[in-house]
Structures are given as C-alpha cells and as structure tokens.
Amino acid sequence: MMDFITKLLAATIAMGTSLTFATIGEIYTEKTGVLNLGMEGTMLMGALTAFASTLASGSLYVGLVVAMLTGGMLSLIHAFLCVTMRANQVVSGLAITMFGTGLANFLGQRLGPVSNNYNLVGMNLPKKFDNIAIPLLKDIPVLGAFFDVSILTYLLYLIIPFAWFFMYKTKHGLAIRAVGESPKTAAAMGLSVSRLRYLYTIIGGMFAGLGGACLSLSFTPSWNDGMTGGKGWIVIALVIFATWNPGKAVIGTLVFGGITSLQFSLQAAGIKMVIPTQFLAFAPYLITFFTLSVMTILNQNRKGAFASPSALGSSFAIDDK
C-alpha cells in the first residue's frame, strides 16, 4: 500500500512539475489583469519545440530555452492584442490556443528527420531528464518521493518560494498586485500598466512553454499530437484554486495531479474502482467549479483574500473618460 502511495506521489510530482510551472506563470499574468486562455496552445508549442530542438541539437537545455522562447513569443502576441490593441481577452486566448495547437501538430509532422518522413511522432530522444536522488532523504517513507525527482522539479522547489516572495514581499510584486486590482490607481502612481502587463504575460508564456517542455523532455519523453491533453485548461483551473497565490499553487497541483495520476495508476493496475476513471478525469474541474462558487458566495463583500484580481479580463486605457 505504501509502495502504491509512493509511486502515486512520484507520478503526481512528475506531472505536477509541468502543471506548476505553467500555473505560476499564469498566476503572474492574471494578477496583472490579463486572462490568458492560450495556455493549452502555448504549452503544446513548448512541448513541441523542446522536443524538436533537443532532437536536432542533442542538448536538453537547448530544448528548454527554445521552449521558453516559443512560449514567450506566443504570449507576446496575446499581450499585443490584449494590451495595445485592447481586444477581447477571451477570444484572443482562444485564438492563440487554436493557433498554437494547430501549429504544434502541424510542425510535429514537419520538423522530424527525413528518416521518419519528417514526422516527430515515434522519435526517441537520445536522453531525457532523469531523476536525481538525494541520498538519505530519498529513503524517507512516502515523502522520500520528493527527493527522487528530475532536475526540473528541483528547480521548481526553488521557484515556488521565490515566486511567492516576489509577489508579496518585493516592490515589483506590489506593482503587479496594484495593476490587477486597480489599474487606474497604478497609472496615477506612475506605474506603467501596459509595460507590466506585457512583461508578465510574456513571462507567463515562458513558464507555460517550460511546463510543456517538462512534458516532452521528462514526463513522457516523446512527441504526440496534442500531448498536453487539456493540461492547459487544468492550469486555468489551478490558478483559481490557488486563489491567485503562487505559494498555494502547489496544493492544487498535488490534489489535481494526484487525482489524475490516480486515474492512470488504477487503470494500469487494472483495479476497478467504484468511481469510474472518467470521473477522476473531470473531478479537478468540478472541484474548482465548486470551490470558486463557494468562495465567491461566502466572500460577497470581497474582503477576503480569495477574490480574483478586480481588473482581470478588462482592458485599460489612460484616457478612458
């Protein structure tokens, strides 16, 4: 039993790494007031470019960098449309997802080696991000799983507290929170709303790309059409579940990731549960739905720390009369 839980935890952490990177990125983006529904497409492009460039260059790190650049560029388009051109953020995000998903699948059949008919599907990476175990710590029952993970996850262990600290303890985080809550005030105080929104939308995209890279370079080292399988949408749910707090992103990831991993583990073990596996698949979304609704209902006067950034989704122009 313990073994099962440990394996489950390990799988959760592995997948969760990908999710958490993207979630933290999207939290920063949404905290400045920009809703980026292009996560799914961005993550997929990240996964693709990471795989393709690693294959071509032989270096995993090149893959990571390229993935982050790609993610950043896609989100730059989104930022341009939403901030400068003040377009509808929902439609823009959906367009990016459409474009990103299509482009990723398309390139997946174009960037492969000649030998495989240019197809990336079915190719194998020369190497992947293997797990590095910390001696002694890895032997702790159950929790030892946290110390037998890939370097990407160790990186995440550093980034999570940093992301939290940055948001709540530095002056940049203060600026971010102000912009998302009351852009008018932020502008009057001399902050550049558009610069901040551009910056953190792009950073969010870079993290999404990184999250995608985690999938294709570590979790399931391969490329398949649509391999993100909706994880981009789970990320949106996770952001809400974490109440836009980077520190809390982990909780959601563990819970949701755990549920999803449970689903696969059970299927693999051939265990027929009372709850069908598909229910586990949509459970995260249902949980988020309820959590969001209940939180909003209970916080009617918006005094809690649970509310979404007030300016989320709306555009801002300094001389809006």
Next chain:
Amino acid sequence: MEHITKHFPGVLANDDVSLELYPGQVLALLGENGAGKSTLMNMLVGLYRPDGGTIHIRGELAEIHSPQDSMALGIGMIHQEFMLVGNMSVAENIVLGLRDLPLVPKLDEIKARITELSKRYGLQVDPDAIIHDLSVGEQQRVEILKLVYRGADILILDEPTAVLTPGESRDLNNILKKMLSEGKSAIFITHKMDEVIEFSHKVQVLRRGKTVNTCDTKDVTPRDLANMMVGRDVLFSLDRCPFNPGGIKLKVDHVTVDNPLGSRPLLDDVSLEIHRGEIVGIAGVAGNGQTQLTEAITGLLRCNKGTIAIDGRDMTNATPLQVIKAGVSHIPADRGAMGVVGDMSVGENLAMKKYRTEEISRGAVIKKTFMRAFADKLIKAFTIKTPDQDTCVKFLSGGNIQKTILAREIDSCGGVLIAVYPSRGLDVGATEAVRQNLISQRDKGNAVLLVSEELEELQMVADKIAVMFEGKIMGLRNVKETNTEELGMMMAGAGSVRREA
C-alpha cells in the same frame, strides 16, 4: 501654466488658460461642472498632455509626460475619486510606485515614517489598516500622506470637502495651514463658494474652458463669484401657480438604512411627506444621505426599518419596476452611469420608460415606427440638440443628455417626480429649463422631490425645504418661513452636535 489649450472629442475643454501660484498660497479654481478645472489640473499631474501652451515650475520649463514626472517636480494631486487600491494596506498604497523603493521594501521603516508624518500634520491613520475598511475621511488622509511622503510641495485637491463632514473639513483646514506654514502651496478645485471663502487666498474662476477672472479672495463676495462663475445674476424668477397642495402622495415613515461598513446608518429614522402639487426640496452637503433617500424610495436601496407609501399603498422595498408602475419618475444624480445607456441611441433612451406601454409596443414586439415618432415628439418638445435620434447618447453634451433624461421622465411622470441634482453641470439656459419644468409638474398636481446642493435653487423652486445631515432630517421648513442662515446651520448639524477631530 500659460496659454494652456486642450481638446477632447467634440469639446474644447481648456481654451487659452493661464494660472500662477506662489509658495504658501492657496489658489481656488472655481467653476461649474465641465468648466475645465479638472482637465487643467490633470495636465499638471501628467495624466493628460496639453495641446498647446507651456508649464513652468519654479521658473523652469517643465515637460510633464507622466504622473512620475509631476511627482518628481513635487506636484501631487488628490482626485475626487480616490486613487487607492482597496485590498492593500495604507503603507502599501503610500509607497506604491515610489521610484527609489528598495527591491524588498523595509516595511517597518516605512511605517515609522508614515507615523511620524501623520503626527506632524495631524493625519491620524493606521499604516497597517486595509483601505476598504477605512472611512472616506480617513482615506482622504491616506491620499494626503501619499503626497507628503513623496515630498510634494504643490498639492492639488479636487473637490476635497465634497465627501467630508464639517468636522473633517475643519481638520483638513488645519492640516493645510500647517503645510502652508512650511512653504507648500495648494490648488483647490471646487464649485462651492464657501470653500473658496474659507480656504483660499486667491481665486480663479473658469467658465466653459476660459478664465473669467482672477482675484484675491478677500476682495470678493460670494455673490460676485457666483456671477463670475455663471455669467449673470443668478436670481431670476420663475412662473409658478399659487401654492395649493393636495393630499399626501408620498410618505416616508421612520425609514432607516444600515451602513454595511459599520458606522452610522445611511438613513437614520427619516420621515417625510410630499403632497400633490408641491415641491419638497432636500438640502444638505452631498453625501449626507440624500441619494440614499431617493434610492430607497425608488426601490434601488433596501430599507432595514420603516415604511414608504405612495397613495397609501405600501411600497417599502418594492422593486424598481413596481415603483415605476406606481407612477414615479426619477432623474438620477449620476446621469451618465445610471440615467442613460451611453451606447444606445437617443431615440432608444427616450423610449426606455414607456417601451412597455401601448405607445411604443404591441404586445412583446416593439414597433419601430411608434418609437421613432415618440422620440421625435420628445426631441422637439424639449429641444434636445442631437444630429438625429439614432446618434448614440454618449456623444451628446452633458446638458443635452440631461435634457434627454428629463424629457423621458417628465413625459412619463405619473404622480411623483424625483429629481436629484438635476441642474448639476448645466449651463444657465438648461438650468432654467429644468427648474421651469419642475415647477410645471408641480403645477400639474404632481408631487416633486428635489435634491439640490444649491440653497438658492431650492429657495427659488421649492415650496418646502428639508435639510439632511448625517442621514437624518434636521428640519422641514416652508421656504418662505426660513432663511439661508437657518438652513446653513442645519446643514452643518444645527450647531448642537460638534464632531471631535
């Protein structure tokens, strides 16, 4: 500031305006709504750019492109609508956007400095408090602290006492005096005569974007200022029938509306009767419950205690639709936000009251031909200036927007007319039209409730005046049996209740 000009779509906001300010001086910028005062000041703080003209600060030419530029020059502004982030603390709001803030701000140092400054100027505030927990007066103090913390020398205050109680106004005056003694200067934007007299050394009057006059405050009387502001002798007589009220039409009985933010209730045991064929005016400094009273009557605000009856029928906490069906017309205070749908056409806005009736619809279907004819009729009757009835209402001037609302509400008035600050921001011609309309309605036998900030308007138009202060009605008088002094005292709390600083 010299020869400043500024355009907005369809409007010349500032037309060759020049202004001078000396250290230790308070300049009042006086003018009606829309005269161009806020626009002028917004350019000084970098929110707008002038289309023409120059600005010199301390003798040097200044290029103010952003709020940070103006802050660097020592200029700070407190807007009418406070620029604060509701869910952050006082300290966080004060240091937001500060240029030389360290990466990880040392909150203790900041809080200590805030406390020191607040003691120096008498601005008591808790640095850890969250903004949306604070009262309006306290929030204003945070705004002042913001400026002072950044070493602002030139303070611009936009209608500062609009939201303060008389006690808080006095506190503000003391705070300013301390600052002036240190060589700072201030510019007050206001449209209230008494503010000018009480606070300023010099006054500059703007009208329709132009400077009318600049003089020392001690050399002018309120009457002179009013004339300068408005352009002609304000007192004029209106045609009215002799006062012959009918039965009670609208009765407000011991209504109390609690304030969700704790403190004192928005409406405190308010009782009022309005008869058919009479105009009851509500006087008082804005923010003392006047708007809440009208919203309680029209179903937009929930009463916690008391009853409201129209024609004897209980209308307490009725829905807006029920109130409309009971024949109540409402000209709201916030005409842009509530009175019209900006993105819809003039014709559509005119039809918004009666679209449910036979005049415009047949069953569930709106007959366009009826609607157009109806709109044409009203546009003519009320001389609404618009290119055509299909123009979006938001493109009309303020006065014409108000005319649209008036036309709609008066045309559909079924016994009760409630007008809240109806002539705010209108030019003289439009104002006269509004007042004449109100009187006509009263002559027709309707019950009219008029909320106004200007005692003169009430004295001219109303039959009775009730003064509201802190959610209570201080007194109800026949207009002929009272004078400005008595009303003024009631507006300030009847002198019997002194608020501690």
Next chain:
Amino acid sequence: MRVVVEKRDTRSKRMAILIPLVSFIVSLMLGAIVLIASKSNPLQAYGAMLNGAFGNARRFQYTIVESLPLLMCGLGVGIAFRLKFWNIGAEGQYVWGAIGITWVMQFWRFLPVPMLLPVGLAVGMTLGALWAGVPGFLKAQWSVDETLTTLMLNYVAIGLAEYLYINKWKAPLGNMGTPEFPREAWLPQIWGKVHAGIFIALALVVLLWFLLYKTRWGFELNMIGKNPKAARYQGVSIKRNIVLAMILSGAICGLSGSVNTAAIAHRLTKGVNAGYGFTGIIIAWMSGLNPFASILVAVVMAALTTGADALQIAMKLPESMGEVLQGLVLIPLLAGSIFVEHKLKFIKKEAA
C-alpha cells in the same frame, strides 16, 4: 512623432466593414508565410482549399454541414454575449445536447419511433439549458465569475460523456460509442449530404434576429449589456434576465449538439467534443452579435476546415493546417477590432 490611440467621436460604420476585410487579407498573407515556410505554394494551397470547400456540389454540401453546428453555437453564445455574459461553456452545453438525444434514442423506446427525434432534440435543449442556467444563476445571484465557471463545466460535461460512451451506455460490440440510433429517427438528408438541420439553423437565425431586434425582451437585454445600472434603474430585472438569457443560450448550444449528433454521428462517441462550442464563441464575437452575419462567419470558418481536409489530400499537408489558419484569421481581426471605436493620432513633438 508620437502615435496615440484616441477614441472616435462616432462609431465608424465604414471601419466596421473595412476592418474584417483587411484583417482577412492580412491573415491570408500570414498563412502564406507559414505555407512557404513548410515548402508549399500558398496560391496552390489556397486554391486547393477553396476547391475543397466549394469545388463541387458534394464538397459544398460538406462545408454547409460543417457550418451548421458552428452557426448554432455561435447564435447561442451570441445571446449571452448580448448581456456581456461570457458563456464559455458552449462546448459543454453542446455535449449535453448530444447526451440528451442519445439518452432518448437509446432508452426512451416506449415512445413511437417518429417521436424519438423531436423529443430527443427537446431533451438535448433542456439539458443544455440547465448546464448554462446554473452558472447563470450563480452569477446573477452571487456574482460568481461566469467566464471561469462555464469554462470548468465544459470539462465536466466532456468527462461525463466519455464515461457514458466508454462505459455505461456503450454498445456491446466495438471499443466505444453507444449503439447507433434507429434509422427512422435520424435527421433526414435533404440535398445530398445536407440534412434537415439546416432548416432548424436558419429558423433559429430568423427567430433570434426577431427576438433581439424587435421585441421588448431584446431591448431589455441590450440595455443590460450596455449599462446594467441604467437597466436596473428602469425597472429591468437583471437577475431574471441573466438567467433567462443563459437558459436560452444553453438551449441553443444543446440543440446544436442534438441536431448534429442526430444527423452525423448517430451515436454518442469519441469526438463529440469537436470544438464547435469553442469556435462558436469566436463566431459570436466575429459576427458582432448580428444573427445574419453569423451565417457568413460560420460558413467561412467551416470552409477553412473542409478546405484544410482537401489540403491534406491534395498537397499532403497535415489537417492541422486548418486550425493554424483559423487561429491566424483571428489574430489580425482582434488587432483590427480596436479601430472601430478608436483612431490613430499622430502628434508632432513639441518644440523644445
């Protein structure tokens, strides 16, 4: 010299037509770049797409068939958008429509066969309506953000559908999918591949146009969307109308799912969430909430998809090209949308 974006004095009608046109051309150029980069001739590719979408009667029929669910979802979402209510849950509501009709076709056999179809459609509509009504109610009553709730519910619906066609309702033979609907209850085809659903869709267009532009309710919805404060002050019940509009919106998206399932797949199976709901959102936005414009937009989007299928065959390009182009069409449109209400102003630098 600085460039500044400024609000216009009046809404530019000229721009409202010019922008989509110019945007479309820009997107064609962008698509050409992508095509050239993957060693394909753009002109040839676009030609193949046009041919594939409209080349002959059969292909034209396919395009129309593809456009119907898009049109209906676009109409459904459009109603909610009227109220500035973001119904991102169209996909889930569509799926419920599919579930609904499957339920009837499979389990309501006590009904005479000719009744199966109409009842199925009705049930699909009802389920879609409920799925939209709940987030609508939550928003109306407690201001729960609708973008996020409707988005989440999509995946719940999709997951439920999967459970049904893999597990609970699965036909005995085969990997997945429910048993086929009885043939007599299928939506009949009227012209080649085009099925009777086209009547339903067009009827909806007319109905909605009438509802939104001619009735009192449409007037009220317009008010709420453009200024809810003013609407409330005029006695319009915001809460009730949000819920009603959402119910209608969900019903139409559900109907879309039912119709399409009854006409094409004839069963509930993998692929039921084909993206019609999400694309419907985009169609609603592009058509400016005008029901008639939705027809044009839906056909264009459908043409991109069927055309892309042809691309795959004709030029050996992967069908994901269609998605790429669809995304590309949107980006210039989104960028251009600002110019309807704003214009560029060039300010000369002030003399130093």
